[in-house]
Amino acid sequence: MGHEFSGTVVQSNGPLPEGLELGDLVAVYPIVPCGRCAACVRGRENICRNRMAFGYQIPGGFAEYVHVPAAAMRAGNLVKVNGVHPNSAAVIEPLACAYNGLKLIDAPVAKALLVVGCGPLGLMHIRLARALGVEQIVAVDPSEQRLKVAAESGARLTLTPEANTAREIRDFIGGDGVDAWW
Numbered sequence: 001m002g003h004e005f006s007g008t009v010v011q012s013n014g015p016l017p018e019g020l021e022l023g024d025l026v027a028v029y030p031i032v033p034c035g036r037c038a039a040c041v042r043g044r045e046n047i048c049r050n051r052m053a054f055g056y057q058i059p060g061g062f063a064e065y066v067h068v069p070a071a072a073m074r075a076g077n078l079v080k081v082n083g084v085h086p087n088s089a090a091v092i093e094p095l096a097c098a099y100n101g102l103k104l105i106d107a108p109v110a111k112a113l114l115v116v117g118c119g120p121l122g123l124m125h126i127r128l129a130r131a132l133g134v135e136q137i138v139a140v141d142p143s144e145q146r147l148k149v150a151a152e153s154g155a156r157l158t159l160t161p162e163a164n165t166a167r168e169i170r171d172f173i174g175g176d177g178v179d180a181w182w
Protein backbone atom coordinates (compact mmCIF):
# COMPACT_ATOMS: atom_id res chain seq x y z
CA MET A 1 0.00 0.00 0.00
CA GLY A 2 3.03 2.25 -0.04
CA HIS A 3 3.47 2.79 3.67
CA GLU A 4 7.04 1.43 3.71
CA PHE A 5 9.28 3.77 1.79
CA SER A 6 12.16 6.20 1.87
CA GLY A 7 12.81 9.31 -0.14
CA THR A 8 14.83 12.44 -0.66
CA VAL A 9 13.46 15.79 0.50
CA VAL A 10 13.27 17.79 -2.71
CA GLN A 11 10.91 20.67 -1.97
CA SER A 12 9.35 22.42 0.99
CA ASN A 13 6.37 24.76 1.07
CA GLY A 14 7.29 25.94 4.54
CA PRO A 15 10.09 25.77 7.07
CA LEU A 16 11.51 22.26 7.49
CA PRO A 17 11.78 20.79 10.98
CA GLU A 18 15.06 21.55 12.73
CA GLY A 19 17.85 19.32 11.50
CA LEU A 20 16.20 18.51 8.19
CA GLU A 21 17.39 20.02 4.91
CA LEU A 22 16.62 19.70 1.23
CA GLY A 23 18.57 16.76 -0.15
CA ASP A 24 18.35 14.69 3.02
CA LEU A 25 17.37 11.03 2.69
CA VAL A 26 14.50 10.22 5.03
CA ALA A 27 12.76 7.10 6.23
CA VAL A 28 9.09 7.57 6.97
CA TYR A 29 7.10 6.64 10.05
CA PRO A 30 3.81 6.06 8.25
CA ILE A 31 1.27 6.81 10.99
CA VAL A 32 0.44 10.46 11.61
CA PRO A 33 -1.09 10.63 15.10
CA CYS A 34 -3.42 13.32 16.38
CA GLY A 35 -1.40 13.75 19.57
CA ARG A 36 -4.53 14.49 21.64
CA CYS A 37 -6.63 11.32 22.02
CA ALA A 38 -6.37 8.93 24.97
CA ALA A 39 -4.18 6.51 23.02
CA CYS A 40 -1.78 9.26 21.94
CA VAL A 41 -1.55 10.60 25.50
CA ARG A 42 -0.56 7.07 26.65
CA GLY A 43 2.13 6.94 23.96
CA ARG A 44 0.19 4.38 21.89
CA GLU A 45 0.12 6.49 18.75
CA ASN A 46 -0.23 3.36 16.58
CA ILE A 47 -3.83 2.96 17.78
CA CYS A 48 -4.71 6.67 17.71
CA ARG A 49 -8.43 6.95 16.92
CA ASN A 50 -7.80 9.84 14.54
CA ARG A 51 -4.65 8.54 12.88
CA MET A 52 -3.87 8.96 9.22
CA ALA A 53 -1.29 6.84 7.46
CA PHE A 54 0.75 7.05 4.30
CA GLY A 55 -0.61 4.51 1.84
CA TYR A 56 -4.04 4.69 3.47
CA GLN A 57 -5.63 8.08 4.04
CA ILE A 58 -2.52 9.87 2.71
CA PRO A 59 -1.17 8.89 -0.76
CA GLY A 60 1.80 6.59 -0.18
CA GLY A 61 5.17 5.68 -1.58
CA PHE A 62 4.19 3.99 -4.84
CA ALA A 63 4.75 7.33 -6.54
CA GLU A 64 7.70 9.36 -7.68
CA TYR A 65 6.80 12.18 -5.28
CA VAL A 66 4.95 12.07 -1.99
CA HIS A 67 3.36 15.09 -0.37
CA VAL A 68 4.07 15.09 3.35
CA PRO A 69 1.32 16.95 5.24
CA ALA A 70 2.33 19.63 7.72
CA ALA A 71 0.88 17.51 10.55
CA ALA A 72 3.36 14.76 9.69
CA MET A 73 6.23 17.24 9.64
CA ARG A 74 5.20 18.54 13.08
CA ALA A 75 4.79 15.00 14.44
CA GLY A 76 8.31 14.01 13.39
CA ASN A 77 7.31 11.39 10.83
CA LEU A 78 10.42 11.97 8.74
CA VAL A 79 13.62 10.44 10.09
CA LYS A 80 16.88 11.55 8.53
CA VAL A 81 18.95 8.55 7.46
CA ASN A 82 21.67 10.03 5.24
CA GLY A 83 24.27 7.39 4.33
CA VAL A 84 21.83 4.48 4.46
CA HIS A 85 21.02 2.80 1.15
CA PRO A 86 17.53 3.98 0.08
CA ASN A 87 16.38 0.35 -0.33
CA SER A 88 17.43 -0.41 3.24
CA ALA A 89 15.88 2.82 4.47
CA ALA A 90 12.56 1.75 2.91
CA VAL A 91 12.34 -1.28 5.22
CA ILE A 92 13.24 0.52 8.44
CA GLU A 93 9.51 0.68 9.23
CA PRO A 94 8.89 -3.11 9.17
CA LEU A 95 12.23 -3.64 10.92
CA ALA A 96 11.08 -1.27 13.67
CA CYS A 97 7.83 -3.27 13.96
CA ALA A 98 9.81 -6.48 14.44
CA TYR A 99 12.07 -4.82 17.00
CA ASN A 100 9.08 -3.45 18.90
CA GLY A 101 7.53 -6.92 18.96
CA LEU A 102 10.70 -8.47 20.34
CA LYS A 103 10.93 -5.77 23.01
CA LEU A 104 7.35 -6.58 24.06
CA ILE A 105 8.27 -10.22 24.69
CA ASP A 106 11.49 -9.28 26.43
CA ALA A 107 13.51 -11.10 23.77
CA PRO A 108 16.90 -11.02 25.49
CA VAL A 109 15.36 -12.98 28.36
CA ALA A 110 13.47 -15.44 26.15
CA LYS A 111 15.53 -18.55 25.55
CA ALA A 112 13.48 -20.05 22.78
CA LEU A 113 11.42 -18.28 20.16
CA LEU A 114 9.01 -19.67 17.57
CA VAL A 115 8.59 -17.65 14.36
CA VAL A 116 5.58 -18.69 12.29
CA GLY A 117 5.94 -17.46 8.72
CA CYS A 118 9.31 -16.66 7.17
CA GLY A 119 8.49 -13.85 4.81
CA PRO A 120 10.50 -10.64 5.10
CA LEU A 121 9.11 -9.73 8.53
CA GLY A 122 9.57 -13.25 9.92
CA LEU A 123 13.18 -13.22 8.74
CA MET A 124 13.68 -9.83 10.36
CA HIS A 125 12.38 -11.31 13.63
CA ILE A 126 14.87 -14.16 13.35
CA ARG A 127 17.85 -11.92 12.65
CA LEU A 128 16.94 -9.41 15.34
CA ALA A 129 16.31 -12.16 17.88
CA ARG A 130 19.75 -13.63 17.15
CA ALA A 131 21.28 -10.16 17.53
CA LEU A 132 19.48 -9.81 20.89
CA GLY A 133 20.94 -13.11 22.08
CA VAL A 134 18.04 -15.53 21.64
CA GLU A 135 19.74 -18.90 21.14
CA GLN A 136 16.99 -21.28 20.15
CA ILE A 137 14.85 -20.05 17.29
CA VAL A 138 12.38 -22.33 15.55
CA ALA A 139 11.01 -21.25 12.16
CA VAL A 140 7.87 -22.65 10.52
CA ASP A 141 6.92 -21.97 6.91
CA PRO A 142 5.46 -24.05 4.05
CA SER A 143 8.24 -22.90 1.68
CA GLU A 144 11.49 -24.89 1.78
CA GLN A 145 13.25 -21.96 0.12
CA ARG A 146 12.17 -19.58 2.85
CA LEU A 147 13.16 -22.09 5.52
CA LYS A 148 16.63 -22.24 3.95
CA VAL A 149 16.95 -18.48 4.33
CA ALA A 150 15.53 -18.76 7.86
CA ALA A 151 18.31 -21.23 8.73
CA GLU A 152 20.93 -18.91 7.21
CA SER A 153 19.41 -16.08 9.27
CA GLY A 154 19.84 -17.92 12.54
CA ALA A 155 16.94 -20.35 13.00
CA ARG A 156 18.23 -23.54 14.62
CA LEU A 157 15.22 -25.69 13.72
CA THR A 158 13.12 -25.23 10.58
CA LEU A 159 9.82 -27.02 10.02
CA THR A 160 7.06 -27.09 7.47
CA PRO A 161 3.55 -26.96 8.92
CA GLU A 162 2.91 -30.48 7.61
CA ALA A 163 5.35 -31.87 10.14
CA ASN A 164 4.27 -32.82 13.63
CA THR A 165 5.27 -29.32 14.54
CA ALA A 166 4.37 -29.19 18.23
CA ARG A 167 6.10 -32.46 19.11
CA GLU A 168 9.21 -31.64 17.08
CA ILE A 169 9.48 -28.25 18.77
CA ARG A 170 9.10 -29.76 22.25
CA ASP A 171 11.69 -32.44 21.43
CA PHE A 172 14.11 -29.80 20.18
CA ILE A 173 13.64 -27.25 22.97
CA GLY A 174 12.86 -29.58 25.84
CA GLY A 175 10.76 -28.67 28.85
CA ASP A 176 7.58 -26.80 27.97
CA GLY A 177 8.76 -25.71 24.53
CA VAL A 178 9.27 -22.16 23.36
CA ASP A 179 9.07 -19.12 25.63
CA ALA A 180 7.42 -16.91 23.03
CA TRP A 181 6.09 -17.07 19.52
CA TRP A 182 5.65 -14.52 16.83
Ligand SMILES: [Zn+2]
Nearest residue numbers: 034037040048
Ligand atom coordinates in the same frame (compact mmCIF):
# COMPACT_ATOMS: atom_id res chain seq x y z
ZN1 LIG B 1 -4.49 10.33 18.72
